[in-house]
Amino acid sequence: MTFAAKFLCATAALALTAGAALAADPAVIYDLGGKFDKSFNESSFGGAKRWADETGGSFGEFEISSDAQREQAIREFAEKGHNPIVMAGFSWATPLETVAKDYPNTKFAIIDMVVDAPNVRSIVFNEHEGSYLVGMMAAMASESGTVGFIGGMDIPLIRKFACGYAQGVKAVKADATVISNMTGTTPSAWNDPVKGSELTLAQISQGADVVYAAAGGTGVGVLQTAADQDILSIGVDANQNYLHPGKVLTSMMKRVDNAVYDAFKSGDAMETGFNVMGISNGGVGYALDEHNAALVSAEMKAAVDDAAAKISSGELKVHDYMSDETCPALTF
Amino acid sequence: MDFLTLLQILDASLRLATPLLLACLAGLFSERAGIFDIGLEGKMLVAAFLAGAIAATSGNVWLGLLAGIGASLMLSVVHGLASITFRGNQLISGVAINFFAAGLTVVASQSWFGQGGRTPQLSGAARFDPIIWPGAITKIKDLRKADPLDQAYSELLSGHAIIVYAALLLVPLSWWVLYRTRFGLRLRAVGENPAAVDTAGISVVRLRYSAVLICGVLCGIAGAYLSTALQAGFVKDMTAGRGYIALAALIFAKWRPWYALYACLLFGFLQALALRPDVLEKAIGLKVQVQLLDALPYILTVIILAGFVGKAIPPRAGGEPYVKER
Numbered sequence: 001m002t003f004a005a006k007f008l009c010a011t012a013a014l015a016l017t018a019g020a021a022l023a024a025d026p027a028v029i030y031d032l033g034g035k036f037d038k039s040f041n042e043s044s045f046g047g048a049k050r051w052a053d054e055t056g057g058s059f060g061e062f063e064i065s066s067d068a069q070r071e072q073a074i075r076e077f078a079e080k081g082h083n084p085i086v087m088a089g090f091s092w093a094t095p096l097e098t099v100a101k102d103y104p105n106t107k108f109a110i111i112d113m114v115v116d117a118p119n120v121r122s123i124v125f126n127e128h129e130g131s132y133l134v135g136m137m138a139a140m141a142s143e144s145g146t147v148g149f150i151g152g153m154d155i156p157l158i159r160k161f162a163c164g165y166a167q168g169v170k171a172v173k174a175d176a177t178v179i180s181n182m183t184g185t186t187p188s189a190w191n192d193p194v195k196g197s198e199l200t201l202a203q204i205s206q207g208a209d210v211v212y213a214a215a216g217g218t219g220v221g222v223l224q225t226a227a228d229q230d231i232l233s234i235g236v237d238a239n240q241n242y243l244h245p246g247k248v249l250t251s252m253m254k255r256v257d258n259a260v261y262d263a264f265k266s267g268d269a270m271e272t273g274f275n276v277m278g279i280s281n282g283g284v285g286y287a288l289d290e291h292n293a294a295l296v297s298a299e300m301k302a303a304v305d306d307a308a309a310k311i312s313s314g315e316l317k318v319h320d321y322m323s324d325e326t327c328p329a330l331t332f
Numbered sequence: 333m334d335f336l337t338l339l340q341i342l343d344a345s346l347r348l349a350t351p352l353l354l355a356c357l358a359g360l361f362s363e364r365a366g367i368f369d370i371g372l373e374g375k376m377l378v379a380a381f382l383a384g385a386i387a388a389t390s391g392n393v394w395l396g397l398l399a400g401i402g403a404s405l406m407l408s409v410v411h412g413l414a415s416i417t418f419r420g421n422q423l424i425s426g427v428a429i430n431f432f433a434a435g436l437t438v439v440a441s442q443s444w445f446g447q448g449g450r451t452p453q454l455s456g457a458a459r460f461d462p463i464i465w466p467g468a469i470t471k472i473k474d475l476r477k478a479d480p481l482d483q484a485y486s487e488l489l490s491g492h493a494i495i496v497y498a499a500l501l502l503v504p505l506s507w508w509v510l511y512r513t514r515f516g517l518r519l520r521a522v523g524e525n526p527a528a529v530d531t532a533g534i535s536v537v538r539l540r541y542s543a544v545l546i547c548g549v550l551c552g553i554a555g556a557y558l559s560t561a562l563q564a565g566f567v568k569d570m571t572a573g574r575g576y577i578a579l580a581a582l583i584f585a586k587w588r589p590w591y592a593l594y595a596c597l598l599f600g601f602l603q604a605l606a607l608r609p610d611v612l613e614k615a616i617g618l619k620v621q622v623q624l625l626d627a628l629p630y631i632l633t634v635i636i637l638a639g640f641v642g643k644a645i646p647p648r649a650g651g652e653p654y655v656k657e658r
Binding site: 036037065144184185191193194201202204205207217224229230231 | 336337340344446447450453471472475476562563564567568604607608610611622
């Protein structure tokens with residue numbers, strides 16, 4: 001055996017053992033915003049890290065840098081034997097549909113989208129319920145009676161946020177005005193802080209004094225401008241209260257971290273199928289910490305907690321825009 | 333449409349026109365000296381990245397600005413070497429610079445900060461703050477109650493970053509340098525007829541290098557403005573075609589400084605309108621696709637080039653390397 005052949009054998013053996021060590025480790029793949037987007041992806045990383053800290057296990061992770069990498073990334077992790085593989089973001093649906101068939105023994109979880117395959121868990125959140133709660137808070141905190149909503153890309157999911165928010169506002173003040181703007185119609189709308197801040201300025205000039213941003217990276221510009229202009233803002237997905245202490249009224253928390261944590265914890269035995277995370281099972285909620293404690297009055301907290309209890313018991317139904325593509329409280 | 337909305341759009345136009353204007357003046361100097369520069373986009377991008385990165389790590393926006401100018405100058409020197417010293421194709425060198433910048437900035441910021449090709453969010457002294465003129469109202473909610481004159485003063489004149497005012501001052505300065513100084517005369521001559529300049533005993537190479545370096549400095553300021561004043565941090569591909577729009581503006585302005593200002597303000601206005609489709613819809617009662625507004629600068633340039641609005645004649649020796657003797 002020549003030296004080169006020996007060397008090749010050694011590397012192959014090394015690769016195999018490495019593969020074996022990795023097998024059955026869970027994996028998470030982040031969406032385009034990047035692992036540290038202060039929002040959605042960072043939240044999934046948080047859940048994965050929590051699992052790793054608690055169990056001492058390790059997990060695979062990957063940040064894609066272009067759409068073309070999606071299918072390749074899922075395949076790569078499936079080939080390596082990772083199980084389950086969690087991916088955050090609705091854009092993963094199409095590649096996952098293709099790949100899931102090829103790896104029937106691997107379990108996949110997709111957040112924010114439904115993929116109909118026997119080995120896929122589709123995790124969706126009741127964002128309209130969480131948005132309803134922050135909408136109530138917005139209406140109570142607003143002095144002008146006008147509040148704003150700034151969405152990212154104009155897709156049904158984001159309209160679901162807007163619709164829940166508007167319902168919450170109207171529930172408190174029936175005559176309140178909700179101004180709603182979407183940043184754009186292409187994926188770049190998730191990452192356009194300049195446009196986010198221009199839209200915020202426009203909404204303030206129309207009288208808005210609380211603005212809710214459900215716009216990924218664009219929201220950073222919204223929160224910044226709201227703080228500069230001394231009005232209140234509402235963050236989304238992760239707890240963003242700390243970004244501008246005293247200026248962010250609250251954040252609509254979408255517990256992506258819990259979803260990832262649960263999937264990782266159940267490991268191989270993860271149940272597939274439809275998985276809804278709402279107020280009742282801690283999937284969505286509003287954020288309260290030391291950064292916004294002064295902004296949230298006891299009365300506000302009582303009203304919101306009461307509504308949350310009613311929603312989780314089923315007494316109060318918040319209309320879901322995605323169920324019939326209409327919204328009783330807001331026109332798009 | 334009320335007066336304040338109009339003011340806000342004009343205000344946004346000015347903010348968005350600033351990087352275009354700086355890049356356009358950069359192109360003006362370079363192209364007037366006979367060096368075509370497709371690489372404005374790439375130079376702005378590296379400048380935006382390094383300005384954002386250095387401002388984030390040092391906490392000082394002025395260091396960031398210097399770093400941005402430095403990065404842009406490096407690429408200018410590369411462009412100069414390729415197109416002046418080695419007499420290469422100027423367009424190819426420019427395109428190469430754009431590709432290089434688009435890839436390198438993302439890779440470098442990813443390995444430096446690990447935030448998905450972004451630099452950390454800038455705040456405080458790491459960012460150019462708006463300059464508030466005396467007596468100006470800064471909060472829009474107070475502004476709504478003010479009288480129109482106060483609104484115009486506070487919204488349109490006051491409250492811009494220092495680079496915005498500097499860019500506006502650069503227009504008369506560029507005009508003066510190009511048309512009222514010996515250097516400017518020679519610079520323009522070297523773009524029209526380098527052989528004549530050479531015969532007069534003036535170094536063509538030196539003049540062209542200085543033009544390319546001026547271009548680098550201006551592109552650097554434009555890039556730094558994007559990441560440290562217009563936004564708070566660098567994001568991937570943040571120039572978003574502004575370098576090309578600046579080239580379009582340069583043709584639109586027929587390579588003249590004052591007209592460059594008007595063209596950039598017009599293109600900035602179109603960009604500001606694209607940010608506010610709701611206003612446009614109300615004003616003309618028709619839903620206009622945002623994409624159409626984004627494309628308008630290019631469409632207008634094509635119309636100009638087709639000769640509908642007079643002829644746009646580029647500097648005669650533009651794009652050709654100067655060969656002293658064969």
